[in-house]
Amino acid sequence: MYVFKAIRSCYNARMRKTKEDTQKTRQDILQAAVENFSDKGFFNTSLNDIAKTAGVTRGAVYWHFDNKAEIFDALHADLHEPFIEHVLADLENDSPHPILQLRDLMTRLLLELAQNPTKQQVMGLFLNCDYSGVLAPFKARHKASKEESLALFQAYFKRAQDKGKLSPDADPEILTLTFHCFLKGLLIEYLNSDIIDLKAHAKPLINQLFEGLKAVHDPA
Amino acid sequence: MYVFKAIRSCYNARMRKTKEDTQKTRQDILQAAVENFSDKGFFNTSLNDIAKTAGVTRGAVYWHFDNKAEIFDALHADLHEPFIEHVLADLENDSPHPILQLRDLMTRLLLELAQNPTKQQVMGLFLNCDYSGVLAPFKARHKASKEESLALFQAYFKRAQDKGKLSPDADPEILTLTFHCFLKGLLIEYLNSDIIDLKAHAKPLINQLFEGLKAVHDPA
DNA sequence: CATTATACATACATGAATGTATGTTTTCAA
DNA sequence: TTGAAAACATACATTCATGTATGTATAATG
Known part of the structure; x- marks a missing residue:
């Protein structure tokens, strides 16, 4: 019952990254987290906030970290x-x-x-x-x-x-x-x-x- | 369409209080809030937590205060x-x-x-x-x-x-x-x-x- | 070069907290 | 004495964040 709305690929950005890319994503998430935590406080920051700031989705965040x-x-x-x-x-x-x-x-x-x-x-x-x-x-x-x-x-x-x-x-x-x-x-x-x-x-x-x-x- | 589960009164405690009772409830809520905030932090404390500690329901809390x-x-x-x-x-x-x-x-x-x-x-x-x-x-x-x-x-x-x-x-x-x-x-x-x-x-x-x-x- | 694991994006299910609407009882004022 | 309003308790609706499940494209590996 899992159906993508669009048949054609929704993934415009290239997926599987090199190890450096991966670490960069991780760093981006951490940096985004610092900024959000500093701005809105830890408990008022959602993983969505962090993901958006980092330019990724919550999927990426959950890949790199278990939780907030x-x-x-x-x-x-x-x-x-x-x-x-x-x-x-x-x-x-x-x-x-x-x-x-x-x-x-x-x-x-x-x-x-x-x-x-x-x-x-x-x-x-x-x-x-x-x-x-x-x-x-x-x-x-x-x-x-x-x-x-x-x-x-x-x-x-x-x-x-x-x-x-x-x-x-x-x-x-x-x-x-x-x-x-x-x-x-x-x-x-x-x-x-x-x-x-x-x-x-x-x-x-x-x-x-x-x-x-x-x-x-x-x-x- | 609003129907109480029980026909007979669910309100065992007496309702309308004297002004002193009211103020006591307010103080109880404030005291409960202090304890909860101090213990779990402001953002990890729900109004339900406070109400329970104070021995009232969220209704009482919302009566005395607009929000947390x-x-x-x-x-x-x-x-x-x-x-x-x-x-x-x-x-x-x-x-x-x-x-x-x-x-x-x-x-x-x-x-x-x-x-x-x-x-x-x-x-x-x-x-x-x-x-x-x-x-x-x-x-x-x-x-x-x-x-x-x-x-x-x-x-x-x-x-x-x-x-x-x-x-x-x-x-x-x-x-x-x-x-x-x-x-x-x-x-x-x-x-x-x-x-x-x-x-x-x-x-x-x-x-x-x-x-x-x-x-x-x-x-x- | 085929396969597999990686590095995500998307979709789904759930629970918890909030705000509001409404019900109920009692006090108090007229 | 009789509304009306106070002081709540209960019920309802909605949002939002979370966690997980699944899809998918690519790099790494043999």
């Missing part, structure tokens, strides 16, 4: 994780002044982000996403990868401390959390509103964080 | 805004040591939050929600109310500065953004993961923010 949640996961693996690891890699080569290195790294990160729309979209997607519904299964794994990053950060502070570049009474855990929270809040605010202009604010904000409110005049 | 988005908005007006204004009110009564006052206020805020599950849920709902789809119409207004808060914060710093309690070369705008971002990131992290234990971390984290990384030993 798997696209989300693929984005994490293909785009987010590499980006994070690239940032963390910078922390590996040790500097004579770890704290300054960190400050410069963060400043650079922010300024780079301000010039890469796709990175902004990916960041915005994973920075504080709602792991509910079909995304629930990925919460644990994505969280684990985040904690791994935090552990590296903490180790970084510890090394700096051991090398005498950081006060012995500073707590690496507290430092890590402070940085993490500040950076997270900053990025979220930057990506979701327009009250922060990274080009203008990145440097002073980072500096403010590093210097604290030592500006207090008369401590009680 | 209006429930969201009502939560903002009824629960979130009052909470924010309560916090901001504390900033009005001026202290001899504004910076210390601020530090204590923030610490207190965090510790209080740690003991009030409903406040946590409301916070988690509005702190960084996804204003897409049916929530898009509220983005501008909620953002405006947020910027109003930030303006008050900035005025607070400016007053502190005028009173000579804050270094004249500190930038109230940068200070405001720094605090906002840090607090936002901290709250989001606290509400969405378990890596932060407010009871243990609130004080040291706030102190860390206020003191900065003055721990750098040998600035290049």
Whole structure:
């Protein structure tokens, strides 16, 4: 009972692609997904939306991915994780002044982000996403990868401390959390509103964080 | 053509309520909404979910609210805004040591939050929600109310500065953004993961923010 | 070169959520 | 005391996204 409306071929585009074509389709779908998720949110994006943006049908999407949640996961693996690891890699080569290195790294990160729309979209997607519904299964794994990053950060502070570049009474855990929270809040605010202009604010904000409110005049 | 399956009344509960009963139903629905949104996320919560939790049917929900988005908005007006204004009110009564006052206020805020599950849920709902789809119409207004808060914060710093309690070369705008971002990131992290234990971390984290990384030993 | 598996496009079936229409009971106002 | 309106519960219609089944043309493979 399966009848095509038109007897003549409906397939005007050539079908079976070369392996490069196939991977390009996959990338197109992922890119389309990022844009749609970033624009309308994950849960307000249908597979049809993604397919249309990518210039394919849902058939192609289902060929490459099991469902929308798997696209989300693929984005994490293909785009987010590499980006994070690239940032963390910078922390590996040790500097004579770890704290300054960190400050410069963060400043650079922010300024780079301000010039890469796709990175902004990916960041915005994973920075504080709602792991509910079909995304629930990925919460644990994505969280684990985040904690791994935090552990590296903490180790970084510890090394700096051991090398005498950081006060012995500073707590690496507290430092890590402070940085993490500040950076997270900053990025979220930057990506979701327009009250922060990274080009203008990145440097002073980072500096403010590093210097604290030592500006207090008369401590009680 | 509209026929009830049972001829005898299906309405076992008494119907028309007193005005207090009505308001109680409304509150029940709002409370049910908070719990469901907090648990499964706004977009993964159906009106049926909310109705069931509240012990009513969708009929009652549609009587009190136009749709799910209006429930969201009502939560903002009824629960979130009052909470924010309560916090901001504390900033009005001026202290001899504004910076210390601020530090204590923030610490207190965090510790209080740690003991009030409903406040946590409301916070988690509005702190960084996804204003897409049916929530898009509220983005501008909620953002405006947020910027109003930030303006008050900035005025607070400016007053502190005028009173000579804050270094004249500190930038109230940068200070405001720094605090906002840090607090936002901290709250989001606290509400969405378990890596932060407010009871243990609130004080040291706030102190860390206020003191900065003055721990750098040998600035290049 | 024939075949097979690939890389999709199209068609179909289903369920879930929504919005609305209507029914019912009770309170309250006239 | 008697409508009328309030405060819901129930029933209905429609949309929309999803998942799957199937068709089909081409590249890869032997």
